Amino acid sequence: EDQVTQSPEALRLQEGESSSLNCSYTVSGLRGLFWYRQDPGKGPEFLFTLYSAGEEKEKERLKATLTKKESFLHITAPKPEDSATYLCAVRSSGSSNTGKLIFGQGTTLQVKP
Amino acid sequence: DGGITQSPKYLFRKEGQNVTLSCEQNLNHDAMYWYRQDPGQGLRLIYYSQIVNDFQKGDIAEGYSVSREKKESFPLTVTSAQKNPTAFYLCASQLKQGRSNQPQHFGDGTRLSIL
Numbered sequence: 495e496d497q498v499t500q501s502p503e504a505l506r507l508q509e510g511e512s513s514s515l516n517c518s519y520t521v522s523g524l525r526g527l528f529w530y531r532q533d534p535g536k537g538p539e540f541l542f543t544l545y546s547a548g549e550e551k552e553k554e555r556l557k558a559t560l561t562k563k564e565s566f567l568h569i570t571a572p573k574p575e576d577s578a579t580y581l582c583a584v585r586s587s588g589s590s591n592t593g594k595l596i597f598g599q600g601t602t603l604q605v606k607p
Numbered sequence: 608d609g610g611i612t613q614s615p616k617y618l619f620r621k622e623g624q625n626v627t628l629s630c631e632q633n634l635n636h637d638a639m640y641w642y643r644q645d646p647g648q649g650l651r652l653i654y655y656s657q658i659v660n661d662f663q664k665g666d667i668a669e670g671y672s673v674s675r676e677k678k679e680s681f682p683l684t685v686t687s688a689q690k691n692p693t694a695f696y697l698c699a700s701q702l703k704q705g706r707s708n709q710p711q712h713f714g715d716g717t718r719l720s721i722l
Contacts, residue, residue, distance in 0.1 A: 535716070537613075540713075581649075583650075594655070
């Protein structure tokens with residue numbers, strides 16, 4: 495069964511304190527791993543897509559990396575405006591025709607000034 | 608601006624009542640999806656549609672119904688058969704369903720509560 499697990503559930507950082515969020519997955523053939531940012535009361539906002547082990551994507555203070563079993567979202571020198579819930583989702587070969595995504599529970603990040 | 612519009616933002620359901628959540632997109636996307644989000648859980652797929660007049664059940668379709676009469680619109684009805692409807696409902700769309708490299712894009716959700 496395809497499964498996605500994110501850790502930690504919650505993370506508190508001081509402004510400028512870099513850290514990483516983890517997304518572990520087990521799927522029957524990875525067809526894509528997606529990172530989203532979700533603010534309270536809003537829908538998820540797309541950040542990155544990763545396809546193959548070793549791939550990296552960057553956007554401002556965020557950098558996503560991918561291995562065969564997990565993905566990391568590295569946050570460098572975070573600011574309070576980076577506070578949000580970060581969601582990881584995967585698409586497997588079994589669901590590539592339907593487009594179905596399997597989501598993790600999310601990591602809620604709080605950055606204090 | 609192109610995007611996905613969900614309405615209303617907040618909705619209250621009485622006992623035995625059916626309610627309908629609206630989802631409209633102007634992105635010219637073919638595929639549309641409905642998810643349910645509960646605290647501490649990942650998003651769960653309710654229904655999805657690849658093309659007009661066609662839709663498929665997701666993982667938790669019981670107590671829900673949908674229609675896809677227009678490409679732009681994919682309304683979700685929460686029926687009285689859904690005994691635990693309180694949740695945050697998210698609508699998403701994707702350009703082409705069969706393209707595994709394409710992300711889904713989301714609206715800003717409808718929060719449904721029981722009166």
